[in-house]
Amino acid sequence: MKFHLVPCERTMQQGKVVTETSPLLQNPSIGQATQAIARKAISFEERLIEAEIDTGEIEDTFSWRKLWKYTGPGLLMSIAYLDPGNLEADLQSGAVAGYSLLWLLLTAHIAGQLIQCLSVRLGVVTGKHLAQLIRQYYPRPVSIAFWLITEIAIIGADIQEIVGTAIALKIIFRIPLWVGTLLTAMDTFTFITLQSYGVRKxxxxxxxxxxxMAICFWIEMFMSNPDVGEIIKGTLIPVVPRKAFIEAVAIIGAFIMPHNLYLHSSLVMTRRTNNASNSKIKEANFYFSLESGIALFFSYLINMAIVTVFAEVFYSPSEDKPLPGLYDAADVLTNTLGSASRYLWALGLLAAGSSSTITGTLTGQYVIEGFFGKIFKKPWHRLLITRSIALVPSMFVAVFSVNDFDNMGEILNVLQSLCLPTALIPLMKLTSSKSVMGKNFKTNNFWKYISWIIASVIIGTNLILFLEQLNKMRNSFLGYMCGGIYFIFIIYIIFLPIKVTRDPLKIDSISN
Known part of the structure; x- marks a missing residue:
């Protein structure tokens, strides 16, 4: 069997051909080798993430040792389901609806698992992450619009994370909130230090x-002496109390973060699965999806604990009370569970804010270099500039809004949900494309329809959240105008076909 490979222009660097050949070239027994080689051949220039972890040879049976090698990306991904914005949505859900919305919390995590699996498959199969593929398969003006919206989403998430961390620091050390927001910038230096020790650290x-987080919030849950029967009932019976409608919509809008789809498709490339056989790709997809499911299961348990605590210590079906925020929650817990619960809450909140701030740093790097290429020669240049783009405006807004964060948090959740379609729609279109994923790995029709149903529900709830927020504005005309333009753009990208581009290596001919 002979293969004649013709490199395209993207594989040329300074007059030299840069290629990576697939193991399929040495394995004629594997079917559809032509498609696999074309899909998996990637130039060094496009490979922005170092594959640090060797996942070993393919194993025919399930292996815990193999799962351990793939474990990691799901942990970082799950932080987006545990950031301060989600914690606030949890506590307000329990405070307004008691146990009634636990079923929706579980549904949101199941839907999140499906979306995250699409993100995993995209990174494993193509060897590129979502930002790189949007740059390749979408018109340049559209990809620039995607980048701007993604940066807005990252900034919005950063504000919640920064203020959440500041609130935790105030509860523990009694330092002013504006000082705490400035101290969160130190997380960037923590990330710089950890990066030098490798992805495993x-x-x-x-x-x-x-x-x-799990220890702190679960101790509080047991301290609140929850009703196990009500937990089971709330998890299995879908009910939305009339006065909790907005909180129910907020759960759907708050859990799947747009920038998290970019992050997860990037993190899987820290494992050496690129330029592999079909069997190796299937193995990677299986273990990464399993690891994501385990991580989101623990995320659900943590979120469930928070809902349960505030269902016990705050919820009153016959009384309307002002909803607690992240800071007020500590006082509520202190009054009912004692002073120790205050510090357990603060410690869990501090862990949530710190971890999500670091993932925001990582996401910013992947997004910038994915949309614009490897434009930074030194790692510290990349970190400083990409982090500053999101961190500087985030710090500015956080400092001036920190004392009114409960209202700001609601607006930021709406902002996150509005930005989600611009990441979710390209992800579904790319994973459903034969030219991107190949015949063997593109999403089949059943899961494609399921994912579009989920996307439709999410976009619909986003619209409800947006209209609800507009009704609270003094001058809603500008909001309606901007919102109308944005949703027209969403409809446009739904029907916009992805463009067909040449693969990095073109199979000129195959002969036996």
Missing amino acids: LEALFAVLIGT
Whole structure:
């Protein structure tokens, strides 16, 4: 069997051909080798993320040792389901509806697992992450619009994370909130230090932080003496109390973050699965999806604990009370569970804010270099500039809004949900494309329809959240005008076909 490979222009660097050949070239027994080689051949210039972890040879049976090698990206991804914005949505859900919305919390995590699996498959199969593929398969003006909206989403998430961390620091150390917002910038330096020790050290830190949240919030749940029967009922019976409609919509809008889809498709490339056989790609998809499911299961347990606590200590079906925010929650817990619960809440909130700030730093790097290429020669240049783009405006807004964060948090949740379609729609279109994913790995029709149904529900709830927020504005005309333009853009990208581009290597001919 002979292969004649013709490199395209993107594989030329300074007059030299830069290529990576697939193991399929040496394995004629694997079917559809032509398609696999064309899909998996990637130039060094496009490979922005170092594959640090060797996942070993393919194994025919399930292996815990193999799962451990793939474990890590899901941990970092799950932080987006545990950031301060989500914690606030949890506590207000329990405070308004008691246990009634636990079923919706579970549904949101299941839907999130499906979306995250699409993100995993995109990164594993193509060897590129979502930002790189949008740059390649969408018109340049559209991809620039995607980047701007993604940066807005990152800034919005950063504000919640910064203020959440500042609130935790105030509860523990009684320092002013504006000082706490400035101190959160130190997380960037923590990230610089950890990056030099490799991805495994970073993943270990996140395992510790998630474990801290789980311990703190579950201790509080047991302290509140919850009704197990009500937990089961709220998880299995879908009910939305009339006065909790906005909180129900907020749960859907707050859990799947747009920038998290970019992050997850990037993180899987830290494992050496690129330029692999079909069997290796299937193995990677399986273990990454399993690891994501486990991470989101623990995320659900943590979020469930918070809903349960405030269903017990605050919810009153016959009384309307002002909803607590992240800071007020500590006082509510102190009055009902004692002073120790105050510090457990603050420690868990601190872990959530710190971890999500670090993932925001990582996401910013991937997004910038994905949309614009490898434009930074030195790592510290990349970190400083990409982090500053999001961190500087975030710090500015956080400092001036920190004392009115409950209202700001609601607006930021709406902002996140509005930005989500611009990441979700390209993800679904790319993973459903044969030219991007190949015949064997593109999303089949059943899961494609399921994912579009989920996307439709999310976009619909986003619209409800947006209209609800507009009704609170003094001058809603500008909001309606901007919102109308944005939703027209969403409809446009739904029907916009992705462009067909040449693969990095073109199979000229195959002969036996």
